Amino acid sequence: MSDDTNASPPADEPGFAGFDPAPVAVPVAMSAASPYRVLARKYRPAHFGDLIGQDAMVRTLTNAFAAGRIPQAWMLTGVRGVGKTTTARILARALNYQTPDGGGGPTTDLREFGIHCKEIIEGRHIDVQEIDAASNNGVDNIRQINDAVRYAPVSARYKVYIVDEVHMLSTGAFNAFLKTLEEPPPHARFIFATTEIRKVPVTVLSRCQRFDLRRIDTGVMLPYLANICRQEGIEADDEALAAVARAGEGSARDCLSILDQAIAHAAGPITLDEVRTMLGLADRARVIDLFEAVMKGDIAAALGELRAQYDAGADPSVVLGDLAEFTHLVTRLKLVPDAVKDNSLAQAERVRGGDFAQRLSIRVLARTWQMLLKGLAEVKQADRPIMAAEMVLVRLAHAADLPTPDEALKMLRDGSGSVGGGQGMPSAPRPPSGGGNTALAARPILASANPMPEMAAAPRAQAQAAVMVASLEDVVALASQHRDITLKLALERDVRPVRFEQGRIEFALGSSASRTVATDLSRRLKEWTGQTWMVAVVNAEGGATLREQAEAVKGRRESDAASHPAVKAVLERFPGARIVDVRDPRAAEADTPATPALENEYLPDGEPLFDDSEPDFDGIDF
Known part of the structure; x- marks a missing residue:
């Protein structure tokens, strides 16, 4: 065992428990006999109250222990750093909890340390065996466990075997484990942890209670990091901690490792600029500026902003990743406006993201997202990432100047203008055609209200006013008006309506109906009304056909x-x-x-x- 483990604070110190709400002063100077312990180990949870972001699992385990329904094996799965091994040690402590006077039993109330708790948490109890399946993955290793599990524990209540990265076991090792795992001795319990649950055989999974540990939400991670900073006597901005939490991607260990690095990097108060410099991140506001330039089709401004961020130390792939993240945010704000209340969002993201959400269409945002995903892969594989990133921005800006497919079809049919920018890149702002840049080209997005979306929507509104389709009879009338006799007869004879609303028709088909009725009707409605209609054949009884209705009236x-x-x-x-x-x-x-x-x-x-x-x-x- 390493010296840093021996230097652990005693059990009665609040700092040892992990996430303790009360700040604890830490001595500035450390003796040579007490080497530095990283935050991820120093603040490792010691009981269920310390675990954050895993409320469902904690509740289930608490109820199971209270009812005495303790299984012989648990399977803990989740991404790295969410607390799998830590939870396994806490479970081992809960199984073997015993007070100094010899009382106590299996419990999840572990706020007070028992006689076995400190050794279990530190990983040095004789009856709690931690096995790394990555290096002990053979049949012989499992055979040793099968032989040893028959003997009673030395001092604790249960023999507990914690197998980390259990998916690394060989097929033979898994098979050798099955009998012992299904019918272990009453004094033995098994706890498995894995990041690759799909690689674990179902025969093993069926013998365990499975718990999926979730990624820790940013809103939960922020107060946790702030509390640790208080205990360490470190000043940190909320925006800096939010950047650390986002970089950790829901992993508590990753967040603490990044925070450890930020403390050393800043050598004083931790600010957002310090975190950005350390991680090679671009300023969030500058990423939004880059997004606006791309959506306006201003390629010169976009390339200049990318080069400026690159010269400041930003990684091109990180910049494109931030662009994709902001595109996703704008899409969420458009579809779920209440998402603007998320406390993890910066002020610029709330204000400008909400403004973009009102001005950009879902089609433009979806197209931008797809192009960024493809561009990210190209940048990561390129020998010169900055050049690949610039070419991605060129494609994005050029695509922002193009109309959407339905608008291009309408322009070609009506002869109202040419598709695209002629020379490939706009020389001046043009009237809107529904593309991304046309919503933003006239003036900066925050300067004033943009009338362009209303202008783009005018032809559609006129088409809707000219052709009103409110029922299946109206559709048949349109077919008759345009002399599409085949479709008209099919609608009268074979279509049994189920649901009809503006833009959507659902119906069942008769046994002798053509299977292309839905496709033909959708295409024809698009031509006749200028709108996109969702036409679907559903597996339902449906109402009477128009012919049957006419016969009934007659x-x-x-x-x-x-x-x-x-x-x-x-x-x-x-x-x-x-x-x-x-x-x-x-x-x-x-x-x-x-x-x-x-x-x-x-x-x-x-x-x-x-x-x-x-x-x-x-x-x-x-």
Whole structure:
């Protein structure tokens, strides 16, 4: 065991417990016999109250211990640094908790140290064996465990085997473990930890209780880091700690390692600039400026800003990663406006990100995201990353000047303008076509309100006003108007409506229907209305087809007519007579039918709804 472990503070010192809310003064000078311990080890949690970000697991374990439902094996999985090995040691301590007077039992209330606790936490208890499966992954190693597990513990209540990185065991070793793991002696417990849960055989997983340790949220990590800084007597800005938390990506150990490095780098108060310099990060505000230049299609400003950040020490791949992160943030703010309340966001991200979210479309943001993902891979593989990053920005700025595919199709159909920038890069701001730069090119985004989105939306609004589609009958009328007889007949005969709303149609198909009806209808609606419609065939019963509805209306009219006393008298007087058609003379005179005839209202002249050979008459056939 190393000297730094022997130099651990005693159990009654608050600093040993890890995340203790009360600040503890740390001596400035350290003796030669007490080498420095990194923060990740010095503030390692010692009981369940110290664990942060794992509330679901702590609650489950607390209830299980209180009810006496303690399994023979646990499987802990999660990314690096979220507390798998630490949780395993705390579990071993909970299983073997014993007070100095010999009392106590398995419990999760570990605020007071028992007679075995300090040795277990320090990893030197004789009955708690920690095994590194990366270097002990053979059948012989597991055979030694199988032989030793039969003997009773020396001093503790349970023999506990902690197997770290268990996925590294060989197939033979896993198979050798199965019998012991399924039916261990009553005094033995197993705790496994792994970062690659998919590599663990299901035969092992089925014998364990599995807990997935989550990444620690930034909002939880910030007070944790601030508390440690207070205990260490270090001044740190909140924005600097937020940058450390983001760089740690949800790993407590990574965050503490970065904080340790930042303390040494700053040699005084930790500021955001110090953290950025240390990690090679770009200023968040400058990343947003770069994003704005790209979205405006101002390639000269974008390349100049990238080169300035590179000269200041920023890694090109980190800059593109920050751009992708900000693109994701803008997309979230557009779809979930309440996300602006996230405490981990800087003021510039809240204000300017929200403004971008109002001005940029989802299509532009999605296109930017995809291009940045591809560009990141190129930059990481390139011999000259800065050149590759500049070419990525050129593509982004050029794409920002292009219309979206549907707008390009409309422009080509209407002949309203050429697609693209002609020479590939805009020489001056142009009227908007829905692309990214057109939403931002006229003036800086925070300077004043931008009327461009309303101008871009005007043609769509006119198209919507010109063609109103509120029901399936309106769609059939459109098909009849454009002389698409095949689609019209399919809509009348085969479509059973399930759901109809603006921009979306869902229906079921008859057994004899063509399977391309949904695709054909979506394409035609796009042509006729200028809008994109989602047309889907669903597995549902659906309503009656238009033909069935028309037949039902016709049947009701004939039934009502047949029940009239005058009609009854006529039918009795003339045997064999039948009702051919029933019409309302008052509606005919007013030229506004009180009950629209579904079979005729959306058909042009000369195109009957049914293939009937019967002639139409204005009255009753005698």
